[in-house]
Structure formats: structure tokens, C-alpha cells
Amino acid sequence: MYKVMLADDDYPVIELLSEEIDWQSLGFRLMGTHGNGASAWEQAQEEMPDVLITDIGMPAMDGLELTARMKERNPGLRAVILSCHDEFQYARQAMRLNVQEYFLKDALDPEDLVRLLRRLKMSMDEELQAGWEQSRLKALENETRSLRQERIIRNFIDQPLLSPDQWKREAEALGLLRDGEAVLPAVGFVNHYGQLRRRFSSEQTLRFAVGNVADEVLGGIGFSGLHVAFDARTALFLFAYRPSLKTNPYDCASASLRAVREALRSVLGVRMSFLIGGECASPESLRRQLRELLGSAEQRFYLKEGEIVKRFASASASSASSASRASSASRASSASSASSASSASCASSASCASSALPALPGTDLFSYYDLASTELREALVGKSAAEAEEVAGRWIRLIERERYAPESVKDWTLKLLLDLKLKLHSLHFIGSGYTADTLHKEIADIDSLGELRDWLVGHLQEFVRVAGQGGASGAKRADVQEACKYVSLHLSRRITLEEVADHLHLNASYFSRLFKKELGITFIEYVTRMKMERAKELLDQTQRSVGEICEMLGYDNQSYFIKTFKAHAGMTPAEYRG
Template sequence: MYKLLIVEDEAEVRNGIRNNIDWQSLGFKVMAEAGNGREALDLIENSKPDVVITDITMPIMDGLELSCILRKEYPTVRIIILTGYDDFKFAQRAIKYGVSDYLLKPVLPDDLSKIMLKIKAEIDAEIAEKEDIQKLRMYYQQSLPVIRDKFLTSLITSEIDSKEIENRKTSLGLDLEGESFAAAAAGIDSESAGNWANDGDDSELLKFAILNIAREIINKYAMGEVFFHVNNLVFIIKFDKFDIEGNYQSAYTLLEEIRQSVEKYLKVTVTIGVGNICNSLQKINESYKSAVTALDYKLIMGGNRVIYIGDIEPQTPYNLVYDEIKERNLVNSIKFGTKKDVSKAVEALFNEIGTCAASLKECQLYLLEILASIAKLSRSFQLDTDDIIKIDHNLFIEIFSFDNICDIKNRIEEICLNVMERIQSNRKTNTEKIMEQAKAYIEKNYGDYDLTIQKISNYLHISPSYFSMIFKKEAGETFLNYLIGIRINAAKELMQDPDLKIFEIAERVGYPDLNYFSYFFKKNTGMSPREYRNRYVLNRERKVEA
């Protein structure tokens, strides 16, 4: 059963719509009724309707204003508008807000039933298209040839000759013509996989379902290729020009749509790491490495989001020379773990020395590579490497003349813990700086009706998802709720000036639409702007005069 909300100021018409149609046979249930748009908005938050039937001409808030707000706040809700001949032009305007259909009054039950059946079919088709497991199994059998995915895998794991890349991408029909590129890696959040993860076949089916959604969206925008490598869904995203900030915004828009679609249709979440922008497909393997690094930050930032490596780590030209798995275990324990995790990682590295039959020179090189990886990590966070590793002391000399491996292990563990503490301190300082700048910007620009997360993120030079995560964590509420609170408080102050009209106050605090302002003001204070002014401002003036 899909949920229906009826919005009509005439009780007789409202009752007729409810009682003259067998809604259950059409697949709908009338969840609530409202006499105007304002009442409807109050009900929608709790009733979560799938379809709203609304008259256009109503007191307080008409159907056109309601449609505008619904399109912004509840974009998935289908809207049907009712209109008389006199306000047909208003109905045409409402179409721009994405209404599904409209009917002329008086409304005939047969006409409304036909429209509702059409809308039900659309909703059914949308759900069936994404959730039909049998259809997904068929798509799985008809997936792209192995040779195509094998070439894409080689692009992200090694550096291939440019001439070979051109020949292969043409022969395989790959959509990889661009001026710059970026790799992204998406991982399924295991805690959301539920029953999918308990069965091997279902787990593979889930991966293919995610791949199918991602491929459909990336093909819609003609922005590159997507495939699975090991357990990560990998994206090779192409751009028409080399513009790091602009390219990332395009990539974020694409990947955020994919993330939301996977959550909506498959009821699982994914986290996506985005690598550095590169100017050649030959360098996409470096971008992929940084994308995997960005994905690792899920451990501290949380899952179900898009994480850009440029937001959290500067690009670095240094490469590690020892085993990548060992290096990642050590670095991840320093960046994300506890003191116990660091001790465990260092212990594992030194256990390797004790259990292998390596020569003295091999052990010395191994220890130097550990120090090099720590130095590289320190530099990536702009820490004072000389101070941390004590280059002017004798640690490097000890490595070439050691007679007690435990002493060197303890020294390296001490260095790792030092780096961990400094990274945590810098991360806290950077977060505080971002919050200070963000709040100052909001305080200065709350009167801008177009003040959005995108705009303030551009000002701070960070991604919208990263800003949203930091702001909610530090402020204890979302950016939008914080902005609304600032605007409402500013409006209260302005109301003390009796020469200012309510609509003038609304415009000054960022609400050019008076009804929109009134809706949020009442939602935050429990009173309309006029009621608030009469109760608190004008009464105060009368007391002063008395």
C-alpha cells in the first residue's frame, strides 16, 4: 500500500475525494488530510506520503507554494494538483515544480482513479527495476567480457605504455577519452550488508547489483568506466579539462548520486574514496593508490560517504620501498588506531625479522624502510621529521651496528606513538579552524538566500561531504538546522524595530519567500512571526510606555 495525503480547504471536496474512491483497490491508503499547505507540511514529516493530492487555491499556503517546498524538501513525493478553470495558468507553473499530473474541478472519480493507477505503475516499475533479483541474475550472466575488466585492472595496478592504452581502449569500446582523470574506490559497509553477507551467492549478487546501478549512472553522464577489482568497486572517471577543484566537484556529484541510489534501492551503504586528479591515463594507477588511502579514512570518519584524498592528506611524491601490506598496516595504526594498535603493528614487523632467515644487510634495509615509511607519513601531515626521528642522533647508526633488536623496536615504537599524537593534535586544530571560519562566514552571510553547503564548502576549499561531517560532529546539529537557527534569532532581533515589516525582516535574514520564512519561524518558535512580535515586542513597548 502506498500512502496518500489529501490537501484541500473545502471539507466537502476533501470528503468526496476520500469516500468516493476505493483507494485500497487502487493500492493506496489515505494516511492524513490537511486544509492548507501549512498543515500539510506539518503532517508530511510524520506521515511520509508517497503521493500528495493538493488544491491550488487555499488560504495561508496555496498548492503552488506547497509544491515548491515539496520539490525541495521531499523530491520523491509525487504531486497531483486540483484546479479550476480560472487558475489554469497556476497549474502550468506548478508543472515546473515537477508535479505528476493535474485535474480540473469538479474532480471525477474515474479520472482521478486513472491517474492514481498510472502513478502506482510508475512507482511499482521503479522498485521492480532495482529490486527484481531475477533480473539482476540475468544481468549478471550477461556482464562484460573478462578481457575488458582485465585491461581496466591493469590500468590501476601498473603503468602501461600510452600507445597501448590508446589501441586497447578503442578496440574494447571504453569511454575513456578525456583531458584528465581520477580513480575512485568504493567498498561495501559490512555492517549494512546484513543477510547479503551470509550467503556466498547472494554476496556476489549484491556486488553485481551495485555494479549495475553504478554503471547505469556513470553511463548516463558519460563520465568513464566502472568495474570490480578484488572487493572494491573501482571508477575511472574522465574530465574534459584539467581543473582540480572543478573536476572534483563533478566527481563528487556523480559518486554521491551513486551512493544514494545504492542505499535507496539495495538497502546497503557504501563508502567511496576519491584519488588525486591526474592528467594522463598512464598515471591512473597513482590516483587509485590515493583513492584506496582515502577509503581507509572510513575508520575515523565513518562510512556511507564520499571521501576525497585532497581533503585529508596533501599529495606526496614519496613512494614506499617495502611490502605494501606491511606498510599499510603500520601507517593505518598510526593514523587511525590506538596506542595498543601501534604497539601491535610494530610487534608484527619485528616478529617478521625473528621468524625469517634474512641476512644482516636485509634486516638493516628492512629497518631503514620502516623508518622511511614513518618519515613519509610525517611529511604528508607536514610534521617536523627531523625532530620526530632525531636524525641528528644515532638511531640510523644503531641500525647498522645493533646487538639488541628490542632496543631498536622500542625506539621505533616510541617514534610511531609520537607521530600518532601529533597527527591527532593537528587534525583537531584543523577541525577547529574550519568550524571557526564556517561560523564566521555564516554569521556574515546568513542574509544570502542562496547560502548552501556547496557555497560555504567552496569558500573553505573542502568538499561538501567532508564539511557536513565535520560540522555535524562539532556543532551537534546539521548545517541547515544551524543556519535556520541563526536566521530565526536574527529575525527576532529585527522584530524589535517596529518600522520594519515582516516581509522586510524575512528578506534580510535570507528568506525572500514570506510563507517559507513563516513556516520555519513557527517550526522553531511555535508562533508565527506576527504572533511573536505582538507577544514579545509590542507588549514590551506598552510596558515601557506605562
């Protein structure tokens, strides 16, 4: 008898399917029903189902992630998707999920599911007779092709080009640089990589997910495009075309990348930014362009989330900027003195605006360090999360305007945060919080200025939250306190019980029981409560729309966010704002 698991946060759907379907007569055993993906995954680690029937949008872990994790453990899993909408155009092949079917909830008829279950049982019976290996040959063949493409491109980039003709033959086998054709390369950068790596549980799952959606999109467009995974953070896109006055390859490539970007966002909740290189008609020019694209660390740092732009024509502007900064040490010293004076005056006026700072060419970012530290410390001592966020935003805008070297910006921000923690701790304002080693590891995963801003603001908000509550949560146990701090620092995204348990080096089931015993509510309930309290703050203190706040708190579905807020506050976000 085959095992079936149901996962859906819509209880009437669970009730309907549980009671209306005679599972046993169909040859199935209903092994469990779950209201969120995290709970379903917890049971699956102990007993894996043969068939998973899951909603897409669920708290803690969505249906796509749940399916991906289960497929990693059990490649033969049959997955059936339930959806409240019809935007699931790519999900059948996304992440190599091989989803058997999906149903719209508003048109769900249990009899349709019964017919599908009969077909699934028949196919599983046949597989038992024929053997699993034979049914996997095609999937393995596809995977081998992707790995071969990756190997060819990697060798082309990393190794000396001793025989352009030989590589051109390999390129032609990939559909590139054929007679009379050129190539337009682009590179895609995964946004918020550190968060995604935890959500997808492994780099391999993330790479497969992104690659599968990208391949699906590129296979359905008229402009010839090849996707090659470079690493978990980076993907290469190679667009082959025949030069013509009637065709603008940049416009075609941009349109293709927009389609990839939107598919990744809607299907996987993954954001990606892109740099487009120059036109290439030879192996030498293509190799040079790919190396330059992958080496564009500074432009990548200043890319906005989801942005698609051309790579700078050369690195000369960046080099000139660095040279200008290096040759103006005396001016930077003068600016430092001016900043110190400004810092003193700001000590008596919280309204000092860093946006009014003089833009001195070549001024080193550290010249402004004392001023930034003073402004942020005053906002934090005043226990105003909104003011601290505004101050941080002004400094980020200054950094974006002056385009300082990424490593200098990260060093400056890390030093600023560590000094603030030290000074505020000495005033008994906050607890010790995260260690310097933890902060170093976190900032190492940051690839863009936008991500850096979110990271800094998250920690500033945690300072204010802890000060206002006299502690992170009222919990006595250190590990539960640490879990609550982790939640406060990551309210901008989905947070799973498994990732926090892993952060604490605890078994997930043990941590779940421990958390509820300590605070009287489940971990998921606590996360929801913290997100809704943050939503209230944003509604009270900012003019951001409900949709913007929904995205800021890691919700993909605005309807679900509004429903959750109403359950928490007794009114919708719009009614709360009044």
C-alpha cells in the first residue's frame, strides 16, 4: 500500500480530501496531514511518502521547497500541487520536480484527484516491475548534458586558449559561434544568496532549481539562448544570433533575461540581477568578455535587485576613481577633521543630515566614520527603529553615490556595527548578541549594497527591539533567546524551524518541543507574531504600501499576508492604518 501525505494551510481543503476520498480502496494509506511545509518535512524525514499533495503558499516552508527537499531524498516521489491561482506556468518542470499534476483549489473536485491517484498507482506498480533505474535514464542523460556544458565553458574561461579552432568546434556543438553567427554573453547573480542557501537546504538544490527554470524559459523563446551554471551564486547566459540591421541583440537578450527573472521570482521566490556583455564573433573575444563579466565585482555590488544592465565598457573609470582616492589622502584627512567637527555638532542635534555632507572627490569612506557612528548611536539610544533605519538609509545613499570599493564598504559597515554593539553594551543598552565571528561570516555572504543595507538595518532593528523589551523575548534559556534574536534579524524573509535549529546545532524536533515549552507557543506562531508586530511598526511609522510591507516581511502572497495580519490584529492592514 502506497503512502500519501497532505500539506495545506487551508483546513477545509485538508478536511475535504481526508474525508471524501476512500484512500484504502485506492491502494493508499493517508500517513499524515499538515498545515505547513515545515511540519510535513519533519515527518517526511522519519517516514517518506510515495505521493505528496501540497499547496504552494504555506507558512514556514512553501510547497515547492517541500517538494524539492522530498525529491532529493526520494527521487521517485509523485507530487501533486494545489494552487489558489493559475500562475503556475513553469512549475511542472521547475527544479526537476516532475510534478504529476496541479489543481486550482476553487475548481477542485475530489473525483479528479481520485482519477489521478488511480493513474499514479498504476505507474508506480509498473515501475516496481520494470525497475527504477530504467525510468531514471533520461533524467541522468539530461543532467550529464548540463554537466558537460558547464565543464566546457569552465575550461574555456579558466584555461589558456591554446587551440581556438578546437574550442570553436566544441562551441558549435553547444550551438555557439557557428558560421556567420555571434554571441552576446550575460551573467546572472543570485540575490540574497546566504538566505536562499539555507532555504533550499543545499547549494546543489539551489543550482538545480535555478537552472531548471532558466532552461525552461529559454527553451520557449524565439531568441536562441544557452544557460550554464557557473556556481551556486552565478549563472552564465549565452545568446547566439546572426548579426543583422533588423535585430538588436541587446534588446532580445534583455527581453529573454526579463522572462527568466520573472519566472525565477514567481516559481521559486528567487531574485536575480544581470550584467550583459559585448558582442563576440570569435572565441578570443567571448573568453575575454566572460572573464570581464565574472570579474565585475564593483558593478555587481551596486546592482539593484532584479536589475538588467550592460557591463561598463571598461574598468578604467573604476581604476581612475580608485587612483583619485589614493592620491587625495590630504584631502581625506581634512574631510576627517571636518567630519569630527560635524560629529560634535550632531551630538546636540539628531536632525543632522548626512545627505548634506560635502561630496569631496576622492574622500575616503572612513573619513565619515565618526559622524555615522554618532548619528546611529543617538537614534538607537532614543529607541527609534524608524530613525535608525532612516539614518542608515542616508549613509547607504551616500555610498551608492560615491561608489566606494565594495570591500571597503563592507569593512566600514562591519566596524560600525561592531563598535555600536560594544558601546551600547557598555551602557547596558543591549546584550552581547551575535559574536564578531558570526557577523564576519554573515557579511561574507553579502554581494550587493542592497543586501548590505538590509543586513545592517536588521541588526539596528534588533538593537531597538531588545532595548524596548528588556530582552529578546522573555525567554530564560540561552538557546531560545538566541533563536528569538535570529528571528528578529531575519524578519525580511521566510524563516524555517529547521534552519534555526541548525543555527543552534540542535535537533529540529527537540528544538520545537523546547521552544514551545519555554514560551508557550510554537516556533511558527512566534515567527508570525514577530512579523505581524513589525508590520504594525511599518504601517505606523512609514508610508510604504501594504504590498511593499508584504514583500519586506518575506511574504510572496499578499492575500495570505492580509489574512494573517487580520487574524493577528483583528483588522486588515488598511483598516489598521486607518
